[in-house]
Amino acid sequence: MEETILAYIAGFLDGDGSIFFQIIPRKDYKDRFCIRSSIAFYQKTNFKEILEWLKEQFGNVGYIRHRKTGISDYTIVDSKEVKKILLLLQPFVRLKRKQIELGLEIFNKIEDRKSENDFLEICKLVDKFKELNYSKKRTITSEFVEKSRFIPL
Amino acid sequence: MEETILAYIAGFLDGDGSIFFQIIPRKDYKDRFCIRSSIAFYQKTNFKEILEWLKEQFGNVGYIRHRKTGISDYTIVDSKEVKKILLLLQPFVRLKRKQIELGLEIFNKIEDRKSENDFLEICKLVDKFKELNYSKKRTITSEFVEKSRFIPL
Numbered sequence: 651m652e653e654t655i656l657a658y659i660a661g662f663l664d665g666d667g668s669i670f671f672q673i674i675p676r677k678d679y680k681d682r683f684c685i686r687s688s689i690a691f692y693q694k695t696n697f698k699e700i701l702e703w704l705k706e707q708f709g710n711v712g713y714i715r716h717r718k719t720g721i722s723d724y725t726i727v728d729s730k731e732v733k734k735i736l737l738l739l740q741p742f743v744r745l746k747r748k749q750i751e752l753g754l755e756i757f758n759k760i761e762d763r764k765s766e767n768d769f770l771e772i773c774k775l776v777d778k779f780k781e782l783n784y785s786k787k788r789t790i791t792s793e794f795v796e797k798s799r800f801i802p803l
Numbered sequence: 804m805e806e807t808i809l810a811y812i813a814g815f816l817d818g819d820g821s822i823f824f825q826i827i828p829r830k831d832y833k834d835r836f837c838i839r840s841s842i843a844f845y846q847k848t849n850f851k852e853i854l855e856w857l858k859e860q861f862g863n864v865g866y867i868r869h870r871k872t873g874i875s876d877y878t879i880v881d882s883k884e885v886k887k888i889l890l891l892l893q894p895f896v897r898l899k900r901k902q903i904e905l906g907l908e909i910f911n912k913i914e915d916r917k918s919e920n921d922f923l924e925i926c927k928l929v930d931k932f933k934e935l936n937y938s939k940k941r942t943i944t945s946e947f948v949e950k951s952r953f954i955p956l
Contacts, residue, residue, distance in 0.1 A: 657810035658817075658895055664853065665818025665844075691818075693898070696937055700817065700898045742811055745846075745853045784849055 651738065655707065660742035662704070667691045669736070669749045670783060671756060671776045673790040683769070683795050685760060685776060687732040687753065690725040698722045708735060733757045749782050770796055804891065808860065813895035815857070820844045822889070822902045823936060824909060824929045826943040836948050838913060838925060840885040840906065843878040851875045861888060886910045902935050923949055 663669075672686045693700055695716050701724040705714060712726035726732055736750050736757075743750055756775050763769060773792030780789070816822075825839045846853055848869050854877040858867060865879035879885055889903050889910075896903055905928060912925050926945030933942070 654806050654810035654895060657807035658814035658897070661811035661814025661816075662818040663814075664811075665815040665820065665846075667818065693818075694937070697898055703897065742807060744811070744856065745850055784847070 651707065653742075656738055657742040659704065659707065660739045660744075662691060662700075663689070663739065664743060664745035666693075668783065669732075669746055669753060671753065671779045673773055673776055673792070673795060675790065681769075682798060683773070683790065685729075685756065685772060686727060687729050687756070688725055688727045689732055689735055690723050692721055692723045695720050695722045729757065729760075749779065752779050752782065804860065806895075809891055810895040812857065812860065813892045813897070815844060815853075816842070816892065817896060817898035819846075821936065822885075822899055822906060824906065824932045826926055826929055826945070826948060828943065834922075835951060836922070836926070836943065838882075838909065838929060839880060840882050840909070841878055841880045842885055842888055843876050845874055845876045848873050848875045882910065882913075902932065905932050905935065 668688075668690050670688050670690075672688075673683050674686045676682060676684050689712075691701060691704055698714065698716065701714050701722055704724050705712060708726065708731070711728060711731045712724060714722060714724045716722045726735065733754070736753050740747075740750050740754075752775060756772060756779065759768065759772050759775065763772065770792060773795045777792050821841075821843050823841050823843075825841075826836050827839045829835060829837050842865075844854060844857055851867065851869065854867050854875055857877050858865060861879065861884070864881060864884045865877060867875060867877045869875045879888065886907070889906050893900075893903050893907075909925060909928050909932065912921065912928065916922060916925065923945060926948045930945050
């Protein structure tokens with residue numbers, strides 16, 4: 651991919667896109683929670699072609715949704731792909747520079763994870779990530795994960 | 804300015820910025836209307852630094868406003884500067900490619916303008932520009948300008 655294409659996408663993401671990490675409950679004995687990462691680009695459905703172009707640039711990973719509100723989004727949730735895109739955009743992103751750094755740290759820690767305590771550390775980084783996004787939504791925090799240890803499944 | 808900086812700004816503009824042209828009434832015997840062009844970049848006030856960075860890149864032209872809604876904007880209205888920026892971003896913009904082409908056509912026609920009929924032609928291009936933006940706001944159209952010829956000042 652050309653540098654100016656990557657710089658353009660970085661600007662598009664900074665302008666009106668988002669990167670987020672979530673702690674997701676799982677019905678699984680071994681792992682009661684997992685980490686989901688996402689990159690999303692938004693645009694009015696009238697201009698959805700730009701989202702289709704973005705999807706092409708990323709080798710057609712992820713999916714485009716058209717909402718009833720007239721807004722469409724292109725979202726990638728596959729961790730491997732999200733990590734790859736963060737690495738590609740990192741040199742050009744400005745507004746979300748800290749998010750990308752922290753996001754890559756989270757991915758590295760997930761790969762090296764050995765114990766439940768390691769997972770709790772990762773959850774704390776996810777909390778920190780949400781603060782960078784000024785997210786006000788009620789979601790699962792590391793505190794919730796920690797407390798849930800003592801709640802029977 | 805570096806190509807990757809321009810490509811980044813083009814992406815930022817496509818992601819959540821806007822270019823617009825307006826027909827503005829004037830209290831002037833010679834010209835009853837004039838054309839105003841604007842480029843605007845938006846961002847949550849929390850992240851206003853990116854707007855300050857954009858302003859620096861463009862040699863500090865234009866102004867940044869912080870609205871009560873928590874959204875800030877960086878707007879440039881000086882025609883000469885708007886034209887310069889359109890020319891700089893033209894090779895990198897994707898979503899607003901047609902707007903930039905038509906915007907530059909409007910600027911050229913304004914410079915070559917000789918008669919009132921020329922001005923009406925320019926107003927029609929401004930109408931066309933609004934269609935590209937899918938603007939639904941009620942504003943002054945070329946039809947209004949044409950009709951106003953017969954209305955005493």
